Amino acid sequence: MSEVRVRFAPxxxxxxxxxxxxxxxxxxxxxxxxxxxxxxxIEDTDLARSTKEYEETIMSGMVWLGLxxxxxxxxxxxxxxxxxxERLGIYRDYADQLVGMGRAYRDGxxxxxxxxxxxxxxxxxxxxxxxxVMSDGLREKDSDKLKDIVIIKSDGMPTYNYAVVVDDHxxxxxxxxxxxxxxxxxxxxxxxYRALGWDVPEFAHLPMILGRDKKKLSKRHGATSIYEYxxxxxxxxxxxxxxxxxxxSAGDDKEIFTREEAAEWFELSRVTRKAAVFDFDxxxxxxxxxxxxxxxxxxxxxxxxxxxxxxxPVADVEASRGVKYLEDALxxxxxxxxxxxxxxxxxxxxxxxxxxxxxxNAEGVDKEKLKPFFAAIFSHDSWKAEELEGxxxxxxxxxxxxxxxxxxxxxxxxxTGMKVSPGIFEVAELMGREECRKRLEFYGLL
RNA sequence: GGUCCCAUCGUCCAGAGGCCUAGGACACAGCCCUUUCAAGGCUGCGACGCGGGUUCGAAUCCCGCUGGGACCGCCA
Numbered sequence: 001m002s003e004v005r006v007r008f009a010p011x012x013x014x015x016x017x018x019x020x021x022x023x024x025x026x027x028x029x030x031x032x033x034x035x036x037x038x039x040x041x042i043e044d045t046d047l048a049r050s051t052k053e054y055e056e057t058i059m060s061g062m063v064w065l066g067l068x069x070x071x072x073x074x075x076x077x078x079x080x081x082x083x084x085x086e087r088l089g090i091y092r093d094y095a096d097q098l099v100g101m102g103r104a105y106r107d108g109x110x111x112x113x114x115x116x117x118x119x120x121x122x123x124x125x126x127x128x129x130x131x132x133v134m135s136d137g138l139r140e141k142d143s144d145k146l147k148d149i150v151i152i153k154s155d156g157m158p159t160y161n162y163a164v165v166v167d168d169h170x171x172x173x174x175x176x177x178x179x180x181x182x183x184x185x186x187x188x189x190x191x192x193y194r195a196l197g198w199d200v201p202e203f204a205h206l207p208m209i210l211g212r213d214k215k216k217l218s219k220r221h222g223a224t225s226i227y228e229y230x231x232x233x234x235x236x237x238x239x240x241x242x243x244x245x246x247x248x249s250a251g252d253d254k255e256i257f258t259r260e261e262a263a264e265w266f267e268l269s270r271v272t273r274k275a276a277v278f279d280f281d282x283x284x285x286x287x288x289x290x291x292x293x294x295x296x297x298x299x300x301x302x303x304x305x306x307x308x309x310x311x312x313p314v315a316d317v318e319a320s321r322g323v324k325y326l327e328d329a330l331x332x333x334x335x336x337x338x339x340x341x342x343x344x345x346x347x348x349x350x351x352x353x354x355x356x357x358x359x360x361n362a363e364g365v366d367k368e369k370l371k372p373f374f375a376a377i378f379s380h381d382s383w384k385a386e387e388l389e390g391x392x393x394x395x396x397x398x399x400x401x402x403x404x405x406x407x408x409x410x411x412x413x414x415x416t417g418m419k420v421s422p423g424i425f426e427v428a429e430l431m432g433r434e435e436c437r438k439r440l441e442f443y444g445l446l
Numbered sequence: 447g448g449u450c451c452c453a454u455c456g457u458c459c460a461g462a463g464g465c466c467u468a469g470g471a472c473a474c475a476g477c478c479c480u481u482u483c484a485a486g487g488c489u490g491c492g493a494c495g496c497g498g499g500u501u502c503g504a505a506u507c508c509c510g511c512u513g514g515g516a517c518c519g520c521c522a
Contacts, residue, residue: 009522010522011521011522013521013522043522045521045522046521046522048521049521049522107520108520109520110520112520128450128451128452131450131451132450133449133450134449136449137448137449137450137518138448138449138518139447139448139449139518140448140518141447141448141518141519142447142448142518143447143448143518144447144448147518150519150520151520152520153520154520155520157520159519159520159521159522160521160522161522163522164522179516180451180452180515180516181515181516181517182516182517182522183450183451183516183517184449184450184451184516184517184518185517185522187449187450205451207452208515208516210515212457214514214515215515216515216516242458245458245459245471246458246459247458247459248459249458249459249460251459251460252460252470253459253460253469253470253471255458255459255470255471255472272458272459273451273452273453274452274453275452275514275515275516276457276458276459277456277457277458278457278458279456279457279458279472279473281457281472281473282457282458282471282472282473283472284472285471285472285473286472288484288485292485333484334485335484335485335486336483336484336485337484346483346484389481392481403481404480404481405480405481405482406481407481408481408482409481409482411481412481412482418482418483419482419483420482420483420484421482421483421484422482422483422484423480423481423482424481424482425481
């Protein structure tokens with residue numbers, strides 16, 4: 001069997017959105033699963049809306065998601081150029097050929113392919129199965145007239161349905177994997193393949209992605225571009241994992257996986273036909289799972305930007321306490337917070353005392369009652385969480401009516417300024433004796 | 447108006463005639479753990495859109511209905 005070649009062919013008229021990312025992802029999976037090639041082609045024939053900036057945005061969005069391509073406008077390849085605006089002569093030649101064969105005609109500056117009635121343009125889709133269509137169905141809207149296909153616009157640019165056929169054939173694409181909204185374009189493209197005397201590639205259409213209201217995902221639903229998710233603190237691994245699960249599953253119960261695992265298990269024939277709703281709850285869950293499983297240094301690299309964005313002195317702390325301290329802090333945080341951003345917010349007290357002071361002022365606290373407890377803790381030689389807890393428990397055991405939470409909570413407030421945190425003795429151990437002393441003294445508790 | 451597609455818990459998936467009194471995950475509720483909150487463990491809630499067939503037997507096959515959706519652009 002020949003090498004599998006698939007492509008993602010975005011139009012640079014906007015950022016990489018969820019739907020595009022989903023399509024790119026499935027193409028990538030199929031290419032990697034088959035050890036084939038993944039091609040990036042830019043469909044910039046809409047002069048008015050295409051920009052170089054968007055082209056770059058789309059590429060960086062793919063890079064962020066972890067989708068690398070083997071041929072493309074930036075890296076070249078043996079089937080280039082990979083930008084449609086640089087292939088105009090090619091489209092022109094085949095269009096002229098079609099005119100020469102009498103299959104197309106000129107109308108003003110445009111070239112139009114003639115659609116004849118009675119043609120069976122059915123095809124077998126890998127995902128959707130047999131799709132039966134007759135050319136007689138290719139009508140003009142609100143009319144019973146057959147609708148011919150414009151292949152070259154009067155401005156000289158090729159139309160989508162035509163350029164995609166020429167490029168997919170010339171670039172040797174074996175599987176055309178794209179959104180379900182293209183199913184009804186496929187028969188028209190088949191007409192063109194036949195007229196040009198070319199073999200038709202395999203088609204696999206992917207289910208659409210819907211918003212919570214089951215309407216096609218749009219700006220109305222909030223974040224639609226891939227980058228917005230990065231900025232909210234979602235990790236590329238999670239987005240990849242989540243998107244892969246929209247319309248596909250390995251068949252078993254494995255739901256948290258890496259790109260490599262997904263590529264290994266992926267099968268086009270297992271893709272679902274029903275449109276899928278984009279569910280934030282599930283995305284959050286998947287992100288949390290990945291955040292939990294991350295290596296300490298990677299987790300820090302994910303959270304760090306959000307600490308910095310909040311104005312916390314991350315670099316200073318790293319210089320004075322070492323990077324290990326920051327990594328350990330986040331290891332303690334693993335499983336807390338669904339996004340890197342949340343995790344950064346829930347752990348700011350490790351980086352600075354300032355946010356703690358802003359949150360808590362020790363109001364209404366019976367300091368005289370607490371002082372002996374803290375004094376007992378500080379009188380102990382070791383500063384290990386286990387021992388600190390032991391000291392705390394024995395002190396409480398010796399004081400009639402004393403409850404752990406009545407002492408642990410004030411300690412938590414003084415150290416973190418929050419009512420929730422990891423085990424407070426572990427927090428204390430990591431922060432270190434001196435930092436804890438400083439914070440408790442500030443509040444007059446020591 | 448025409449062509450095409452889809453239809454299992456609220457959501458994402460499993461299910462390719464008997465293994466289904468329909469399974470898993472998220473969400474939700476409760477319990478356990480516990481210095482807090484998460485995490486983790488356990489339990490619960492919860493679906494085959496409707497109607498006809500075919501068959502000994504249908505979530506699975508066929509037909510109709512209903513309900514969604516896509517496309518019909520010199521946008522892609």
